[in-house]
Amino acid sequence: MKQNDKTYVNIFAIAFLAVTVFAFILYFVPEKQPLNWMSYEDALIVAAKKNKPILLNFYSLWSEECKQIDRNVFSNDSLKNQLKSKYILARIVLDNKQNKMLAKEQFSIKGIPSIIELTPKGKEIRRLSSADTRLLYLWINDTTCNIINGWLNCSEAKTEAEKNNKIFLIILNTGFLQQNYKTHVLSDEKINLLMAQDFVPTYLVSSNKDDKKIIESLYGNLDSAPYGEVLLFYYKGKEIDKYFLSDEIFFKKDVVYNQYFGQK
Structure with a gap:
């Protein structure tokens, strides 16, 4: 040659x-992270101490959509300050078998990017599986977690309702619907006022192990429980009605107000 x-x-x-x-x-090689993310285990400890909700981000080094959210959302200076103030930030990187099993078995994650909002005790409030930055901005600014975090647990709420002759209201989530319709119900001031007067609410989600046991005790097994997001009304220990949250509420919250919360 x-x-x-x-x-x-x-x-x-x-x-x-x-x-x-x-x-x-x-x-x-992961891009420089715009936020300091904790592990899920560490976040649970810190959240319990500080009584702050957790924002849990499921992330993959292989996903361009995950990196896009980092660049377009989590790198925004004003939003970063808001997130740090409101949440304990946790990230599960799906780069090993253990994390993949955790995402699948405990949180039923079927796609990324996915974000789950948890109470300080680790109970899921809602989730979003989307790279839509506009939707993510709106979702982060919602206050549903603050409302639900102030509610009693199922046993305490049931006792309180029976003691005060009120309706025991369970908001049940077994479907992990991305829209999370309860957000639109609970953000209504009129409904919130009536709930405080006439109802004792609690929240059950099937991704939480303790809640799952309660749901199974009510219906025999999880497969027999209503699927999706449902309002369950109990009075003196008996179920008196149920209402499935759907698109209808997104456009017309008065349906719920007039039919249920407007009257005992």
Whole structure:
């Protein structure tokens, strides 16, 4: 082989190596994180001490959509301050078998990017599986978690309702619907006022182990429970009605107000 040919081969080899290294860095090396994310286990400890909700982010180094949210949402200075003030921030990176099993078995994660909002005790409030930055901004600014976090647990709420001759209201979530319709119900001031007067509310979600046992005690097994987000009304230990939260409430909250909360 001539000297010139060897030179061209060397140049080509160096160029190919440079492109390969750059591609590896671009796709497999995580970008500088715009926020300081804790592990899920550490976040549970800190959240309990500070009584702050958890924002749990499921992330993959392979996902361009996850990196897009980091760039377009979590790198926004005003939003970063808001998130740090409101939440304990946790991230589960799906880069090993253990984390993948945790995401699948405990949280039923079926796609990324996914974000779950948890109470300080680790109970799921709602979730969002989307790379839509506009929707994510609206979702983060919602106050549903603050409302539900102030409610009694199921046993305490049931006792309180029977003691004060009120209706025991369970908001049940077994479907993990992305829309999370209860947000639109609970954000209504008129409904909130009537709930405080006439109802003792609690919240059950099937992703929580303790709640799952309660749901199974009510229906025999999880498969027999209503699917989705449902309002369950109990009075003196008996179920008196149920109402499935759906698109209808998104457009017309008065349906719930007039039919249920407007009258005992």
